[in-house]
Amino acid sequence: MPFTIDFLSDGRVLEWEATADGAVATERDNYTPRFYVAPRDPDADLDPTTLQSVYDQHPDVVATETVSRRPGFRQAEELVLAVDVAHIDRVTPLARQARQLSEYPVGDLACFNVDFSREFRYCLENGTDPTSASELSTLRLAVPMTETSNDIYGELTVGGDTVTGSPTDILTDVQAALDAHDPDVLVCSTSEIVPTLHEMATKAGVDDFSLSRWPDVDYQQLASRSTYANYGRVGHSPARYNIPGHAIIDESNTFFYGETNLDGVLDLVSRSKKPVQELAWASIGNVLTAIQICEAHNRGVLVPWHSWRHEFYKPMRTLHDADRGGFIFAPEVGLHENVHELDFSSLYPNIICTRNVSPDVIRCDCHSDREDVPGLGYSICDERGYLVDVLQPIINDRDEIKAAIRREKQQDDPDEDRLAELEGRSGALKWILVASFGYQGFSNAKFGRIECHEAINAFAREILLTAKQRLEAGGWRVVHGIVDSIWVTPDPEVDDEDRKDLETLATEITERVEIRLEHEAHYDWVAFVPQRESDAGALTKYFGKVAGEDDFKIRGIEARQHSTPQFIKDVQRDCLERLDATRSPDAVLDCLQNAIKRLHAGTVPVEQIVERNRISKPLEEYSQNTQNVAALKRARDQDLAVHPGQDIEYVVVDDEKSSRERVALAHEEIESYDASYYETQLVRAVESVLSPLGWDRSKIRRELAETQVLELTAFANTEDG
Known part of the structure; x- marks a missing residue:
């Protein structure tokens, strides 16, 4: 099975398979990608033969035929025009021409299976599984920040070894490492390493240098760099390159490899049919879409180029009720002793599967008299939705992987390599499951539907309320709850003998809502942090001491934030240790004082x-x-x-x-460095620790000032004496 696929300019395709003796290429010269064209309205009076005659005359078209396919999950088979294209780069331009035909009114024609990535299209159309049967070898190439804008590198890390010198020296070392390791996967700190090394070889006259495994093709540029905005967050997409015979993972442009590892990437390769290189740069939604496209393909359903799903009619009252998220119980600001956290296992994906929430069955015509979705009155067809078939195997597999992780950790001598593999796979599947809910409300989703998004939230609200009621009836007090998690502590007004066992309650709730409620953690204490300018609790800022362990669970505060300097993270964690040991703000302030002294003494490493x-x-x-x-x-x-x-x-x-x-x-x-600036950041971090106890920044500053005055007074008295 090929792990990477290359497309040459003359139309040939190379399938690369990893073997014990190195990668082997199979050449194919008869691949013709296919897309489809059909009337947007199946009842429209449009003559497909006119369209077919236009495409038959086009030099980039190999063949056309009329076939039966389903233009959507809710539609039966109908005749559509299949267009086979001479080269993969000509699919999109040819599809655009369907919209420009004067014989048809604008918007009457729809194109399908157009905007697929290259390797994914190839695997989908040929039934090719890009999961390598052999272990893939890797080699990492990295350049320091100071070299990234240079046309000629003076320093490069190759497989963990730093090489320096003239361009010829560096190229010689890179070529030697390639020959020695013969890697299937090149992990690059930046994709620009690829063209830069080849340009260095050209300028230095090193004619025999090449990263490629295929003669006459050194590399190909697949995409230029770009900047984009996604939900208000600006992102940068570097240029993408291809080297025949190697899969490239660009560390500056990969989500799944960065968040998991190669094992996580390979797990998703097998599910999405996107080879390693494409999966490495793909977003969560891109991979989820690929998995859904595979399911659509198996059902004979075409994939629309652009989504045109209309939102079903809703009365104003339903619009109001539907426009809500998951349920939230405002956290009780403060430090709470003996707290338990309970989480619903993959709540939203499990709602989809247990309630059959899927775009093809929500608000079906055959059960329009039913009100299956609580509070919204939407019906859900009894026929199994396609989204259930997509997500249920992922849920089941992740449950098995998590069980295997628990078993491995219980061993006297856990296999760390095995643990890394399992945790990488579990993490990759977690991200797909997390995205499956939001995808339904995404306007550009290929198969999403806003009614599914609304229904999932409605079920989630009902489930969380049911859990709250059962827990409180069992003698527990809810101190926080958000979407799929609930924090409880024993209700002081209920006698211990009358309080129900938490595991028993969790089992009862699981049976009631049909989704497993798990005991996530027991804390000696948990502190919920107030909002910066309010006494109300911040929904996602808390920290707590895990019972029986030396670790803390931290969410939202500085120690978990991407931008926080390591010194401030370490001081904040030290403050948590002091708080755990003493429950005393004074002990925390002592820790802060010591850190401030180190700052002003200039002893903190830059x-x-x-x-x-x-x-x-x-x-x-x-x-x-x-x-x-x-x-x-x-x-x-x-x-x-x-x-x-x-x-x-x-x-x-x-x-x-x-x-x-x-x-x-x-x-x-x-x-x-500016010690006063970093002192301010330290005070802010300590405020997060002490704010649950009623301390704000001004109170911390006053206490620090009084302490400093006392120290100066003591020093003066010593001098007088």
Whole structure:
């Protein structure tokens, strides 16, 4: 089975299979990708022969035929025009021409199976499984930040070894590593390594250098770099390259490899039929869509190029009731002793499967008199929806993987490699399940439907309310609850002998709602943090001491945030240790005092106070002189390319300035830092720890000031004496 597929400019296709003796290529010269065209309205009076005659005359069309397919899950088979194309790069241009035909009114024609990625299309149309039967070998190539904008590298890491010297020296070392390792997968810190190395070889006259396993083709550019916005968050997509015979994983442009590992990637390869290289750069939604497309293909359903699903009619009252999310019980701000966390296992995906919530069966015509969705009155057909067939195997497999992880951890000598494999696969499947709910409300989803999104939320609200009622009736008090998790503590007004066992209650609730309620954790204590400018509890900011363990569970506060310097994270964790040991704000403040002294003494290592922030727009579009702007100016001065959507790392050296001297980039020689600035960040972090106990920033500052006055007084008295 091929692990990667290459498309040559002359139309030939190379299937690369990993073997014990290296990769083997199978050449194919008869592949013709296919897309479909049909009237958008099946009852429209449109003559397909006219369309067929136009395509038959096109030089990029190999053949056409009329076939029976289902244009949608809710539709029966009908005649559509299948168009076989000479080259994979010509599919989209040919599909666009269907919209430009003067014989048909604009919008009357629909195209299907158009915007598939190249390798995925090939696997889907040929029934090819891109899951390698042999273990894939890997080699990592990396360049430091200071080299990323250079046309010629002076330093490169190859398989963990740093090589320096002239271009010829570096190219020789890279070629030697390729020959020695013969990797199937090239893991690159940035995809720009590929063209840069080849350009270096050209300029240096090293004619025999090539990363490719196929003669005469060094590399191909698949896409240019771009910046995009997704739900208000700016992202950067680097250029993508292809090297024949290798799958490339670009560490700067991969979600699943970054969040899991190669085992997680390979698990999803087998489910989505997207080979390694495509899956590595794909988003969660992209992979989920691929899995759904595979299910549609198995059912003879075509995939629309552009979604045109209308929203079903709803009266105003239903619109009001449907426009709600999951249920939330506002957290009780403060520190609570003896707390248990209960979680519904994959709540939203399990709602889809146990309630049969799927775009093809929601609000069906055959059961329009039923009100299956609580509070909304939507009907759900008895016929099994396609989305259930997509998600149920993933849910089952993840449950089995999690059970295997528990068993492995219980061993006296756990196999760490086996654990890493299982955890990588579990993590990858978790992300697919997480996305399955939001996908239903995504306007550009191929098969989503807003009514499914609304129905899932409605079931979730009912389930959480049922759990709350059962737990309270059993003698437990709910201190927080959000969507699929509930935190409870023994109700002090209920005698211990009258309180129901929590495991028993969880089993009863599981049987009632048909989704497993699991005991996630027991905490010695949990603290819920208030909002910054309010006494109300922040929904996703809390921390707690796990009972019987030396660890804390932390959510939302600085120690979990991407941008927080490591020194501040460490101090905050030390403060949690003090709070756990003493329950005393004074002990926490002592920890803060010591950290502040280290800051002002200049003994904190610079690498421990590096900030990492995401750039949201080009330098020219910023109107305020922020720290990010100062860092961007320094990067520009050094010819370092930092694009919107990428991170930039720096140390604040003088926050009073507004120029580029305000910060220093992390790789620069840094002699000092702004201790007062980092003191402010420390106080903010300690406020998160003490705010559940009623301490805000101003109170912390007052206490620090009083302590400092006392220390100075004691020092003066000593001098007088």
